[in-house]
Amino acid sequence: MINILVVEDNEKLRKLMSIHLERAGYNVYESGNGLEALDVLENVAVHLIIADIMMPKMDGYELTGELRSAKITIPVLMVTAKETLEDKRKGFKTGADDYMVKPVDFEEMLLRVEALLRRSNLSGEHILAFGCTTLDSDALTVSSDGQSVTLPQKEFFLLHMLLSYPKKIFTRQTLMDEIWGFDSETDPRTVDVHIKRLREKFTNSEDFEIETVRGLGYKAVIKR
16 A cells, blocks of 8 residues: 655644545555654655645755655655745755645645656656667666667656557646646647657667657557
């Protein structure tokens, strides 16, 4: 079962978040501040953290910074009343993976949790191999027939996502949400640019190709 740690000093909100998460099938742990959260993390294998920013003793920025300094890559969804671009920028630079503004929409929270867990699972699959092709998510490389190409991060994870689910059709918006994040202000047509670059780099691949599904999006097809 997936363990989620909710770090929020408002007890009422923390309980409501936990109730919605538990109803969705998650196992939930609670903490009132960052220091309590660290205690939980010492004893429990947590798969995702939902953390408020403004908390006593240790706030969300400090908690996330502590985790990233220790090379702990657990996804962090920050939830806060602060909604300025500077606040979001600080959160992402600290190491947060996504950002939600209060008042909390619980349905949106669950959607963001699902997306973060999928992305975490994707990045956790360090090696994806089929035919003569191997994708290494640690090195961001695609190797085939003795040749290796290092891709920019967004291109790599876009290709990795498509190849992880061959024949599955992904809309541009889905790919944007998964790779760039829900709050990205990037034009969804950016996906088209990245797909074009991938096609140019792997036009001679004997193992896969990326197909356009008119009116819907893209899918990867494994040739052998």
